[in-house]
Amino acid sequence: MIVKRSADETRAYLSDASNLKGTCDAVVFPENEADVVEALKRANERGERVTVAGAGTGLAGARTPMGGTVLATDNLDKIIEIDERTRLARVEPGVSLNRLRERARELGLFFPPSPTEEDCYVGGAIATNASGGASFKYGAVRDYVKALRVVLPTGDTLALRRGKQQAKERRLVLLAETGGAIAAQLPCYESPDVKNAAGYFVKPYMDAIDLFVGAEGTLGVIVEATIELAPLPEELFSCVAFFPSEKSGLDFLDEARERSRSEAGVSARTLEYFDGGTLTLVGEKYPDVPADAGAAIWFEEETTPEEIDEVAERWAELIVRHGGDPDDVWASLDENDRRKVKEFRHDAPAAVNEYIAANDFKKLGTDVAVPVSEFRDYYEYVKRKIETFGLRYVIYGHGGDCHLHANMLPENNKQFLHGRECYRYLCIEAVRRGGTVSAEHGIGKLKRGYLVDMYGVDAVREMAALKATFDPKRILNVGVMFDESFFPR
Ligand SMILES: Cc1cc2nc3c(=O)[nH]c(=O)nc-3n(C[C@H](O)[C@H](O)[C@H](O)COP(=O)(O)OP(=O)(O)OC[C@H]3O[C@@H](n4cnc5c(N)ncnc54)[C@H](O)[C@@H]3O)c2cc1C
Structure with a gap:
């Protein structure tokens, strides 16, 4: 796994398109899922912070690191397969939506919720539940995510498939592939009935995969996604x-x-x-x-x-x-x-x-x-x-x-x-007026106060408690969505 430490090599990873600037000790470039597992396991053992980076086109400062290591997904960039018949694309998270568009186009397909900025990566688009112009007809990225492979901050892995793992009321139990179960209590707040990317998506009996879509990388690193494409119009x-x-x-x-x-x-x-x-x-x-x-x-x-x-x-x-x-x-x-x-x-x-x-x-x-x-x-x-x-x-x-x-x-x-x-x-x-403070960019590090304005302190505490279930040592994307004062003591 490539590791970069010099100021010249890490500079590009210290901000995003919001222009919030940060610092880091190193940037690691995993080449596959095993590298991500290794990097997170090591960081978790040492209690070291990790910030996941996509293409850095985000507008909320989410991928701007505040110390620790940046885990850059640039080299996780394989389009594994696109099945024309099922219209499902299996991709690694560092595939840019531009590249996906070109490949899909050759097959007469497209990814309907592509945001205006197509230089962004699939992983970033899923992590922020991005949306674009055609979302008026087609909805946001969430609706198109059919399966995810996720590495949790502990190094455990999850294979999530839409329709396979669901919450019982607000209790969600997930079995890690590496053994062991994660039992999470879902927060009780209700989200407004508008396009929304603020805070975790939660509701009773929800599909587990939806928790990771729009979670801004706070719960785990997406290492593979299966997304649905649509036929190009005539x-x-x-x-x-x-x-x-x-x-x-x-x-x-x-x-x-x-x-x-x-x-x-x-x-x-x-x-x-x-x-x-x-x-x-x-x-x-x-x-x-x-x-x-x-x-x-x-x-x-x-x-x-x-x-x-x-x-x-x-x-x-x-x-x-x-x-x-x-x-x-x-x-x-x-x-x-x-x-x-x-x-x-x-x-x-x-x-x-x-x-x-x-x-x-x-x-x-x-x-x-x-x-x-x-x-x-x-x-x-x-x-x-x-x-x-x-x-x-x-x-x-x-x-x-x-x-x-x-x-x-x-x-x-x-x-x-x-x-x-x-x-x-x-x-x-x-x-x-019944709206949201973020419909597509997410909360990141710049809009945390508005998340509290939207849901209230208790709801944000519930969100932090949910994160702590998946990330007991609080190493991954810390400071995204809420600051540390919201974590359970
Ligand atoms: C000119 C311009 C226009 C834009 N227009 C739109 C628009 O129309 N619609 C829209 O929704 N957005 C838009 N954006 C914002 C941005 O493009 C999206 O938020 C995009 O989805 C971010 O993707 P990224 O790969 O750049 O992610 P980054 O900025 O690198 O990261 C964003 C978040 O995703 C997390 N993340 C990245 N990869 C992973 C992964 N593999 N696993 C877990 N977490 C991960 C990061 O930790 C961070 O929290 C625009 C931005 C610009 C600059």
Whole structure:
């Protein structure tokens, strides 16, 4: 197993895309499951901390180490097999979603919940229960995880298969392959009925595999995953439409969401929103964004070559009704065009992340989702609140899921501190309205306080107790989701 210790070699593993920076003594690169078992066993015996690293595209500081060893999954990068018939892909955790997309495409398949950042790894996407544009139709990563191999912090291994191991009420007993049983008491809190990646997924009689999806690497290291792929659609109508104002863009979004959900004329698989500020931020690179655009929506609908003209017409009617110009859209006619639109979507967060890194702040981008009934009112609240604090901001994201990222762009340290204060208001208000503080990025090390705001101290203590069952010496991803003060004494 390769071990790197010098500052030059370990630097790349000391932060993630949130720009939270940490330290470590060494980075180890296991080549297989046995290496992971050995590394964790040794760390557990010595009580040494280990942080699991995927590709480091996370936005919550989860993989940023605070001392100890980093266990990098870069070399666990085999696509073991893709079975065309069952559409199941068996992969190691360090396979990037880009690579998986290319291989799957050759077989006429795709991974529907792929996040906007496809450089991320399968392991990271599962650990954060990531989601992407097409999650409006297809849901988040969780639904696609059919089996996992997990190495626990003690070095014991679990083979989890959906439908095989379930909790009895809130009691979960898992048999390790190495012998011995782990008996866990599941916390009692209930999660909001929105897209959610905050805290452990728990509910009575749950499938054990779901505990490890979205656990942010706090319970064990995923060393192999079996994930379900979907057949590529025959044809995909993909289009970015521009609107004169945010209001008209949001009205279009609301109607497109409602009609897609009720199968009334249009059937979007993707509904992504960009406010005027975002269009200005990425505008330099995209001179063909209309100068007077106040908002844009990127939508996709799966269709067939025979029906695509009809589909395009139905969308054109909707665009006109909300003040857009159907002749001034970016309609994607082939895979190349579609990639360009995806790049445009990716450039929104990328531009924010670059700004944050260049100015050496930490990211102040919300990840909240709210119920559809609260969406418009909450949107107005967010704008008003940030403006009260006098901060520059941009808003974009997964409008179909009522899950927008409001990103504050502070110009100095004082503004950054104001931004942090404002951020908390935005989270608390989302929770008050039945939403979540994290719909896809997870809690990591940067959003722990908001997890307490969302579930309360007692629930977070229950989460910490659950972790302690799997990680009695508290060595793995310590400080992710909750700090050590929540552990049972
Ligand atoms: C420009 C940009 C756009 C983005 N858009 C989206 C989006 O649309 N949707 C979305 O969901 N996210 C998005 N993200 C966030 C990020 O891409 C996802 O959170 C991604 O899933 C993280 O994967 P990673 O491999 O980079 O993980 P890392 O950042 O390396 O780690 C994330 C967490 O996963 C844990 N982990 C990693 N591998 C394993 C493993 N094998 N076993 C156990 N735990 C593990 C880590 O310990 C850490 O807690 C975006 C990020 C950027 C920079």
